[in-house]
Amino acid sequence: xxxxxxxxxxxxxxxxxxxxxxxxxxxxxxxxxxxxxxxxxxxxxxxxxxxxxxxxxxxxxxxxxxxxxxxxxxxxxxxxxxxxxxxxxxxxxxxxxxxxxxxxxxxxxxxxx
Amino acid sequence: xxxxxxxxxxxxxxxxxxxxxxxxxxxxxxxxxxxxxxxxxxxxxxxxxxxxxxxxxxxxxxxxxxxxxxxxxxxxxxxxxxxxxxxxxxxxxxxxxxxxxxxxxxxxxxxxx
Numbered sequence: 627x628x629x630x631x632x633x634x635x636x637x638x639x640x641x642x643x644x645x646x647x648x649x650x651x652x653x654x655x656x657x658x659x660x661x662x663x664x665x666x667x668x669x670x671x672x673x674x675x676x677x678x679x680x681x682x683x684x685x686x687x688x689x690x691x692x693x694x695x696x697x698x699x700x701x702x703x704x705x706x707x708x709x710x711x712x713x714x715x716x717x718x719x720x721x722x723x724x725x726x727x728x729x730x731x732x733x734x735x736x737x738x739x
Numbered sequence: 740x741x742x743x744x745x746x747x748x749x750x751x752x753x754x755x756x757x758x759x760x761x762x763x764x765x766x767x768x769x770x771x772x773x774x775x776x777x778x779x780x781x782x783x784x785x786x787x788x789x790x791x792x793x794x795x796x797x798x799x800x801x802x803x804x805x806x807x808x809x810x811x812x813x814x815x816x817x818x819x820x821x822x823x824x825x826x827x828x829x830x831x832x833x834x835x836x837x838x839x840x841x842x843x844x845x846x847x848x849x850x851x852x
Contacts, residue, residue: 658838669743669830670782670843677838716782725770725787725794725837732781 628653630719632730640738645689645704647733649717652698659700660718660727661691670716676700687711712737741765745831745844752821752851760816760847762831771814772832772841773806775799782830787837788814821851 633648651657658677662670674685681693691702700717714734718727744763752758764771773785787794788806805817814833818825828848832841 660840662843667845669745669845670832670841672840672842675840718782720838725772725789726784726797727774727782727841728784729782 628657628719628721628728630717630728630730632715632717632733634733635731636734636736638736638738639707641709642706645702645707645711645735647702647715647717647735649691649700649702649730650698651700651717651719653719653721655721655723657719657721659691659693660720661685661689661700661702662716662718662729663687664714664716664732666713673702673715707735707737709737709739711735741842743831743833743842743844745829745847747847748845749848750850752849754823754851755820758818758821758849760818760829760831760849762814762816762844763812764814764831764833765842766812768833768835768842770794770834770837771806771808773816774830774832774843775827776830776846777824777827785816785829818849821849823851825849826851 631650660675661673674683676683676693684690689704714732716732717730746761771788776782786796786800803819828846830846831844
């Protein structure tokens with residue numbers, strides 16, 4: 627069965643610092659991987675996705691993630707945090723045979739001035 | 740940018756009552772989904788729907804739940820007899836193809852009292 631583990635329920639960074647949100651997955655078949663962001667009282671917005679091809683994926687708002695098959699990881703990074711990045715971030719996985727997403731438990735990003 | 744619209748944004752209902760949560764997916768999308776997020780917990784898959792039938796459903800989606808696409812635009816989730824543990828944020832989502840990246844609505848917060 628597929629699963630997603632997000633290390634760190636809360637991550638705090640200073641404005642301008644590197645953002646690194648960790649995601650590890652388990653899947654018996656090549657996965658499709660996603661990062662979503664949820665701002666307070668809002669829905670889930672797709673940040674980026676990996677399906678096939680280039681393993682470094684660029685998304686919206688300056689975020690990117692790298693698919694590392696050997697490490698079963700799909701960590702999300704942003705070189706310089708902005709106050710507006712404060713939100714909850716969810717990593718999710720699916721496979722080619724299923725329509726559903728399996729979500730991690732989320733990481734709340736706090737950005738300090 | 741096209742949006743998935745959910746109504747109402749908040750719903751309070753008494754235990755045992757029926758509720759219908761409504762969603763208008765993006766017009767050219769073919770696949771529709773419901774997810775839920777109990778406060779403080781993971782986003783969980785409930786059901787996927789394609790070609791006017793359920794494609795996949797989770798263990799959560801028992802006989803109390805049903806989905807319908809009554810016309811060309813709406814997609815509804817009905818909970819027949821609500822329980823306290825049904826209190827959650829319910830998200831509707833749609834996409835053109837599975838694993839294409841979902842577009843989520845802003846959610847309906849259901850509170851069962």
